[in-house]
Amino acid sequence: MRRGVLGFLILLLSCKNYFQFNFPEVTPRGTAVVTNAPTLSKFSFDTANISIQIENLYKLEIASYGILYDTQPNLTESNSRILLGGLQNDTNINGMYHFSLRNLNSNQTYYFIGFITYKNGFTNKTDVFSFKTKIKPDIVINMPTLPNDIDDTKLKLSYIITNPDSIYFDSIGFVYSRTNPMPTFVMDTVKYATRNLVFRQGNYLDSLLNLTPNAMYYIRVFYRHNNQTFYSNNIIQVKSLPQSVAQLYRDLVTVNAGVFTMGCTAEQDDGNCNIGNGAKIQNVSLSSYRICKFEVTQQLWFDVLGSNPSRNLGNLQRPVDNISWLDCQNFISRLNSLSGRQYNFLTEAQWEYAARGASQNNIFLYSGSSNLFNVSWYLSNSDDSSHVVGLKQPNGLGIYDLTGNVAEWCFDWYGNYVNNGLLIFNPTGPLNSGSNSKVFRGGSYLSSLVESRLSYRSFQRLDLKSSNIGLRLAHPN
Numbered sequence: 001m002r003r004g005v006l007g008f009l010i011l012l013l014s015c016k017n018y019f020q021f022n023f024p025e026v027t028p029r030g031t032a033v034v035t036n037a038p039t040l041s042k043f044s045f046d047t048a049n050i051s052i053q054i055e056n057l058y059k060l061e062i063a064s065y066g067i068l069y070d071t072q073p074n075l076t077e078s079n080s081r082i083l084l085g086g087l088q089n090d091t092n093i094n095g096m097y098h099f100s101l102r103n104l105n106s107n108q109t110y111y112f113i114g115f116i117t118y119k120n121g122f123t124n125k126t127d128v129f130s131f132k133t134k135i136k137p138d139i140v141i142n143m144p145t146l147p148n149d150i151d152d153t154k155l156k157l158s159y160i161i162t163n164p165d166s167i168y169f170d171s172i173g174f175v176y177s178r179t180n181p182m183p184t185f186v187m188d189t190v191k192y193a194t195r196n197l198v199f200r201q202g203n204y205l206d207s208l209l210n211l212t213p214n215a216m217y218y219i220r221v222f223y224r225h226n227n228q229t230f231y232s233n234n235i236i237q238v239k240s241l242p243q244s245v246a247q248l249y250r251d252l253v254t255v256n257a258g259v260f261t262m263g264c265t266a267e268q269d270d271g272n273c274n275i276g277n278g279a280k281i282q283n284v285s286l287s288s289y290r291i292c293k294f295e296v297t298q299q300l301w302f303d304v305l306g307s308n309p310s311r312n313l314g315n316l317q318r319p320v321d322n323i324s325w326l327d328c329q330n331f332i333s334r335l336n337s338l339s340g341r342q343y344n345f346l347t348e349a350q351w352e353y354a355a356r357g358a359s360q361n362n363i364f365l366y367s368g369s370s371n372l373f374n375v376s377w378y379l380s381n382s383d384d385s386s387h388v389v390g391l392k393q394p395n396g397l398g399i400y401d402l403t404g405n406v407a408e409w410c411f412d413w414y415g416n417y418v419n420n421g422l423l424i425f426n427p428t429g430p431l432n433s434g435s436n437s438k439v440f441r442g443g444s445y446l447s448s449l450v451e452s453r454l455s456y457r458s459f460q461r462l463d464l465k466s467s468n469i470g471l472r473l474a475h476p477n
Contacts, residue, residue: 043131043133043134044133044134044167044225044226045104045106045107045133045134045135045136045137045165045167046102046103046104046105046106046133046136046226046228047100047101047102047104047226048100048101048104048110048131048133049098049099049100049101050067050098050099050101050112050114051096051097051098051099052065052067052096052097052099052114052126053095053096053097054093054094054095054096054097054116055094056091056093056094057094059091059092059094060091060118061089061090061091061118061119062087062089062090062091062093062116062117062118062119063088063089063117063118063119063121064084064085064088064089064116064117065084065085065087065093065097065114065115065116065117066082066083066084066085066099066114066115067082067083067099067101067112067113067114067115068080068081068082068112068113068115068125069081069083069101069110069111069112069113070110070111071105071108071109071110071111072111073111073128073130075111075112075113075128083099083101085097085099089119093116104133105133106133106134106135106136107132107133107134107135107136108132108133109130109131109132110130110131110132110133111128111129111130112128112129112130112131113125113126113127113128113129114126134165134167135164135165136167136230137161137162137163137165137167137169137201137223137230138161138162138163138233139159139160139161139162139221139222139223139230139231139232139233140159140160140232140233140234141157141158141159141219141220141221141232141234141235141236142157142158142159142160142236143236143238144156144157144158144236144238145340146339146340146341147249147339147340147341148340150238150239150240150241150340151240151241151246152211152213152214152240152241152242152243152245152246152247153209153210153211153212153213153240153243153246154207154208154209154211155207155208155211155217155219155238155240156205156206156207157174157205157206157207157208157219158203158204158205158206159203159204159206159221159232160202160203160204161200161201161202161204162201163199163200163201164201166199166201167199167225168197168198168199168225169194169197169198169199169200169223169224169225170197170223170224170225170226170227171192171194171195171196171223171224172192172193172194172198172200172221172222172223172224173190173191173192173193173194173195173221173222174190174191174193174206174208174219174220174221174222175188175189175190175191175219175220175222175231176188176189176191176208176217176218176219176220177189177217177218178212178215178216178217178218180218181218181235181237182218182235183218183219183220183235184229185222185224185229191206191208193206211240212240213240213241213242213243213246214239214240214241214242214243214303215239215240216237216238216239217237217238217239217240218235218236218237219235219236219237219238220232220234220235220236241338241339242303242304242338243303244297244299244300244303245300245303245304245335245338245339246339248292248300248339248343248473249339249341249475251292251293251294252290252291252292252293252475253290253291253292253293253354253397253398253399254288254289254290254477255286255288255289255290255291255350255353255354255358255397256288256358257285257286257287257288258285258286258353258358258359258360259283259284259285259286259360259423260283260284260286260353260356260359260360260362261281261282261283261284261360262281262282262283262284262349262352262353262417262455263280263281263282263417263455264280264281264455265281265362265455267362267363267364267365268365268453268454268455280416280417280419281417281419282417282418282419282424282427283421283422283423283424284349284353284423284424284425284427285423285424285425285426286349286350286353286425286426287426287477288477289350289474289475289476289477290474290475290476290477291346291350291354291397291399291472291473291474291475292472292473292474292475293390293394293397293398293399293400294389294390294400294401294472295319295320295389295400295401295405295406295408295470295471295472296319296320296331296470296471296472296473297316297317297318297319297320297389298310298313298315298316298317298318298319298320299316299317300320301320301323301331302316304331304334304335304338305330305331305334308320309321309322309323309327309465310322310467311467312385312386312467315388317388317389318386318387318388318389319386319389319401319405319406319470319471320470320471321386321406321466321467321468321469321470322465322466322467323409323465323469323470323471324462324463324464324465325409325438325460325462325463326462326463327465328345328409328471331471332344332345332473341475342475342476343473343474343475344411344473344474344475345409345410345411345471345473345474346408346410346411346472346473346474347410347411347412347426347427347428347429347474348410348411348412348427348429348439348441348457349426349427350474351402351408351410351441351442351472352441352454352455354367354395354397354399354402355367355395355399355402355403355441355442355454356454357395357396357397358396358397359396362454364454365453365454366403366404366443366452366453366454367395367399367402367403367442367454368393368394368395368396368402368403369393369395372403372404372443372449372452374392374393375392375393375394375395375402375403375404376392376401376403376404376405376443376452377391377392377401377404377405377445378403378404378443378444378445378446378447378448378449378452379445379446379447379448382404382405382445382446384445384446385445386405386406386444386445386468386470387405387445389401389405392404392405401442402442402454402472403442403443403452403453403454404442404443404444404445404447404452405444405445405470406442406444406445406468406469406470407440407441407442407443407444407447407458407468407469407470408440408441408442408469408470408471408472409438409439409440409469409470409471410429410438410439410440410441411428411429411438412427412428412429412430412438412439413429413430413431413432413435413437413438413439414429414430414435414437414438414439414457414459415429415430415435416430436461436462436463437459437460437461437462438459438460438461438462439457439458439459440458440459440460440469441456441457441458442454443456444468444469445468446468447468
């Protein structure tokens with residue numbers, strides 16, 4: 001009997017290794033230590049995909065299995081994050097199982113182990129392995145600047161992507177809103193820069209189109225990665241230009257440099273050159289400049305200053321009137337601040353050169369014609385009121401209403417021409433030697449034929465207003 005018991009014990013000990021191999025084993029996948037180490041595509045700045053191989057050839061019942069992971073290497077169930085597999089208390093757990101670790105910290109080392117727990121409470125764990133997440137890409141959107149980046153319906157935007165670990169994006173674009181100060185991919189308007197899988201790093205340019213004029217927008221850049229949305233570090237707040245302000249720049253006409261005789265030249269001498277101090281002439285050389293093809297409208301004035309001082313009401317596309325030279329100076333300052341441009345008064349010489357069609361050989365009494373009815377609203381056809389700009393025939397440069405509708409303030413103090421036979425370069429009128437009057441040029445809806453001649457000169461105190469005097473703007477070329 002004793003020999004039988006002893007023989008059984010010897011047999012049992014000799015089979016020790018056999019029984020150990022009946023236990024399921026777990027092998028981590030996804031590190032350099034094991035056979036199928038993960039490639040860089042398998043983990044990113046906030047996610048990691050880890051696979052474990054469970055060998056359970058004898059179909060023992062496994063209570064649970066999964067991954068323990070954390071930023072410190074001493075991993076236990078009590079101090080680590082746990083990611084469990086889908087099957088529990090099952091004898092069919094066998095093969096390769098995949099886990100996706102999410103919401104990880106960027107540029108952080110993580111430690112992990114694979115484990116299985118048997119129904120009797122025994123746990124089998126792997127060695128500790130580690131990986132380091134990639135650096136999260138950063139995007140900064142730059143504030144667009146005047147005058148080139150901001151228009152009435154379009155914004156030019158630039159952004160900088162810092163992406164040292166060459167992360168690929170599912171898509172990149174903009175989210176923007178007129179009401180939400182923190183626009184999101186789900187709730188607000190999305191404009192894609194690209195919807196293809198792409199790697200980007202560096203400086204990029206794009207545009208937002210079809211915007212509402214004179215409206216505030218909140219904008220930020222986003223990128224999509226692994227079905228998640230990430231946003232730029234900053235949100236910009238930009239107001240589009242009023243349509244009238246943007247259109248003003250588009251309506252500028254270039255006047256090329258040239259030389260001409262200013263004043264009562266032969267075609268102007270209809271026997272009335274003594275009227276309006278037009279008898280004298282001066283020889284002028286002008287650099288190129290730009291001039292607005294229309295007079296400043298009531299709409300533009302309102303959009304810049306928020307008020308409309310005009311007496312000739314009824315349509316905001318009429319020229320603004322009832323404004324002093326000082327009012328115009330304030331308007332131009334505000335306009336330049338709003339638009340980022342460099343608008344100014346026309347000098348008297350610039351006004352007349354444009355009215356002559358930028359030609360030394362002008363043959364017309366008025367700007368664009370010797371028939372005033374065709375090019376002007378004046379005393380005989382205006383019904384004592386201004387009219388919508390641009391309805392009459394333009395001159396040869398495509399400029400409207402230069403000798404009609406409303407007269408136009410100029411930059412110059414009033415004074416006599418310099419008639420010494422010498423060429424004067426870019427004159428700006430006399431120095432102010434006690435005069436308080438500024439020049440205005442061009443006929444108006446109250447002007448006679450004589451007063452509408454393009455050489456006719458007038459002046460008024462810079463603080464006074466008239467219902468027939470308005471403004472036309474110049475801009476550097």
